[in-house]
Amino acid sequence: MSEKLRMIEETKLSRKKDTSIERIGFLSRFEVTNEEHPLSSGKSSLWNQYFQDSELLEQIDRDVKRTHPDISFFSSKSNQESLRRILIIFSKLNPSIRYVQGMNEVLAPLFYVFKNDPDPSNSVYILIQV
Numbered sequence: 001m002s003e004k005l006r007m008i009e010e011t012k013l014s015r016k017k018d019t020s021i022e023r024i025g026f027l028s029r030f031e032v033t034n035e036e037h038p039l040s041s042g043k044s045s046l047w048n049q050y051f052q053d054s055e056l057l058e059q060i061d062r063d064v065k066r067t068h069p070d071i072s073f074f075s076s077k078s079n080q081e082s083l084r085r086i087l088i089i090f091s092k093l094n095p096s097i098r099y100v101q102g103m104n105e106v107l108a109p110l111f112y113v114f115k116n117d118p119d120p121s122n123s124v125y126i127l128i129q130v
Contacts, residue, residue, distance in 0.1 A: 056088075063087075063102075082111065086107060086111070
């Protein structure tokens with residue numbers, strides 16, 4: 001086996017062993033193989049998907065930081081991270097809708113109510129009625 005093939009196989013094995021990567025439906029750099037060219041503009045290209053996901057994350061991060069900065073609840077790092085994750089998951093599960101600027105403002109009051117409601121059965125009741 002050539003040196004190059006051996007290195008490729010070792011890289012693939014090490015990537016499979018790496019379980020510390022948090023996955024939320026986005027392409028990690030470890031999944032991008034050397035066979036694809038990074039400037040490929042094909043819609044099915046892993047690089048194209050990676051760049052689109054990066055743009056999406058940047059947009060969501062910008063918007064989450066702007067979400068009601070005057071209210072301390074939304075300035076909390078843990079609440080910002082929760083908002084961020086919800087928006088990412090929604091955008092990945094609904095590709096036809098996609099994320100657009102302002103979705104953070106729609107999510108904010110819903111998140112606030114669900115997070116601060118002392119009676120969890122109210123939250124379940126609201127979800128059942130929808």
